[in-house]
Amino acid sequence: MQATGRLLNDPVKIADGKIKFGFILLSSGMFKETFDSLNTVDVKILPDSLKQEYYFLTARTYYDLADYDKDNYYAPIYNKRAGIYIDSAIALSSPQSYSYTYNLGLKYLKLGKRDQAAVLLKKLMKDYPLTDHELAVTASTLSDIYIQNGENDEAIKLLEMAAIADIKSSTKEAAAMLNLAQLLHKKGDIKNAYVYINEAMNDASYYGARQRKMQVSQILMVIAGKKINSVEEQRRILFIYASLLTLLAAIVILFAFIISRQLKKLRKADKIIVNTNISLQQTIDKLNEADKIKEEYIGYYFNLISEYITKLDRFKRSVNNKLVTKKFEDIQQLVNNINLKKEKEELFVNFDKAFLTLFPNFVEAFNSLFAAEHQVKLNAGQLLNTDLRIFALIRLGISDTEKIASILEYSMNTIYNYKARIKSKSLIPNDDFEDTILSINTI
Template identity: 80%
Template sequence: MRFKWLLVLLITSLSTYAQSGFDASLRQLNERIAEKDQYDQEKNTRINKLQNALELPENASAAKKYELYTRLYEEYKSFNYDKAFFYAQRMQEYGRKLKDPVKIAKGKITMGFILLSSGMFKETFDSLNTVNVRILPDSIKKEYYFLNARTYYDLADFDKDKYYTPVYISKASLYIDSALSLSNPSAYEYQYYLGLKDLKMGKNDQAEKRLMKLLNSHTISNHQMAVTTSTLSDIYIQNNNIDEAIRLLFTAAEADIKSSTKEAAAMLNLAQLLHKKGDIKNAFVFINEAMRDATYYGARQRKLQVSAILMVIAGEKVNSVEEQRRILFIYAALLTLLAAMVILFAFIISRQLKKLRKADKIIVQTNTSLQETINKLNEAEKIKEEYIGYYFNLISEYIAKLDQFKRAVNNKIVTRKFDDMQMLVNNINLKKERDELFLNFDKAFLTLFPNFVEAFNALFAAEHQTKPAADQLLNTDLRIFALIRLGIHDTEKIASILEYSINTIYNYKARIKGRSLVANDDFEAAILAIKAV
């Protein structure tokens, strides 16, 4: 028995530790997402320096331009599809101007990488098949072989066909072997591609050991970290260790953000795994980030891939919200029904008591000496007592049920963190709610139109300008025209929102327009011209 309790305690501790690790990784990734623009700005700064360097004199050498185009391509290749495609074309163009077949081939290989990153397999092969491999130096030849291997591996993953997938994996392995023969065994790329080959050949344990050793024994860049941990996550997914795969994808997604990599799939895969575990809230956040990256990168195929998953997760998020609303509606309906039943039984009891009192009065007034009448009176009194006890017991039961149901609803609301709904059940304060509604409207409106009050007052002479009270953001004058600025022109609707009569709203508008420096007919147009942030 003691061992059993120790085992339970150990499992509980491990579960708590795993959850705390997940929460820490989740918080850290969200912090990196908040800093994403900062990392992108650093990359754009490097790009701007290179683009400024392109402003060369007319007699500048083609070789210098080729070098700058190559560096710009390297910055853009995982950042912006259109720009990378453009500079890959320029590399080929200036390779031809230099009449250098190696530089032309290098441009075709870079073009192949961009096409593959966007999911265009046919076009990738078209570009790579035009490369004359024999003329290439070992460094570029190695790059050519690695790119062919990755293309066949990606095509195998895309097809997932029992016949073609093994063929593609076999071809990829041949290219991997050719590239490895030209690589330094101590280099990152050598170890990574060996691990990738093991993974694709089904040697998961060997691949895991090799990639883990790579992470622990090499100093690698953010982009290499993202690639390695993403590949490792595939191993854990195949082994059905989803929690470890998610942990690795947190690391990969964070590394992608730090390296401003937009074409990566780590964020997408993370959203899919969280969705699989039922964490719709975080899955929805990350799939939107993946779509933001795909849109920024600009490759149509990438956006289509993310969109398909985004629609599934978004649909389930909507269904989840609707289900919560439906449950709350059912609880509210049951509470209302229970209250109605209590009122109904109270009404029935009241009517029965009135009838019994009337019968008692009649019996007393007859004052008959007959035993039968006395017996009937006693019987009526007995019925009266029993009915009163029965109905009061029934009321007590329903009141107890109502109280129990109310506490259950409150507990449910607390569990779902809908604290304001508990306040609504226990203490409805319409004035406070209305004031809070107006305050929230004012805050939201001034977030969109922070200069609204100044722009509004600019339409009046100084003595007619509107100044809200110290505890207000907007007053009624400003609120009327804030609604008009939002596109609500119907006076009846404005009156309904602000809880004034239609005539009062007409009077407000007429008074305000009459004081304006602008003609009455042009005043609302001037309000609509106030710009948002």
């Protein structure tokens, strides 16, 4: 702008350029150079708007220099000089303007009149249509008051607002990020403090503000150190958690293995118990069946023996009578009248009746083991035939071929042949045939 002013031979533009250049120098922390630039400005030729800007920049330079020194000798001197220049800037501003209210609030703040300064700055934020840059400056300045009052939470809110406004206005020379990082660091929010301090360093590096970079560097090292410590602590905690989880997983796996083994043992024991119960039930069923068969056949043979005793008694009496009367030829006749074949047939009929009383479905069950053409066909009035009687005796538990042959009055070979012939026609394997017969239930 100074070069343009010289080309146009416009001293006002040259002065304006020097003021703008002074702001850049101040933002870079170059106080001497700022004063050198401002001291070359001829204030008399400036319009009121530029005079106001000149006086405000000079006042700010002294304020910043006092903040930089922070001593008991020079700082009061710089603040006093700044007060003179800020008064000049206020005098040149319209009472309804932003610059008037803000400059007056800044003056009160530097004089320690925080309450009066806060009233003015709050009024600006509430009643004035501020630009993003004006909002950032006002909120940042007001946050200083809250910081001095120890109200850091409110200060953080204002600094967040100021930082957002700085980003919107593309302002890189700003203290909001730095102050926000410091407050968050004090609050213990290292994570966000680290983010903001890095952003503040990026802005300072971009703008080339050496003073700001020094300020940021000091707090950056502290926050970065705590960030590293925090990360290390998190790693340590994560390692502990991982170790505990690994141990817990190992314990869970161990218990799962133990439980699995116990479950296998329990399942095995349950299976044994179930099989034992089934076997026991089968044994009980067989015992019950055997008892039932015994009861039935004891009654059957008791009746049969009673009948034979009665017959023998009648035969004995007849023989005695014949002997007494000496009718010896009649005795021979009595003996000849005994029909063993008929007696045998009656014995089988009685056996058949007794057996079918116990196993009424035996014939049907037996025939179900054969194809239709090989099933047993009984004659009218016939209960069982020889084929059926052989396996009826087997069903009663008489498996010895010699005994079966003796009962049915056949040779053993005949019984073997019967069994082989019958089994060969069945629908099931020969080895399973007799077991299947044994599985036929009683009533």
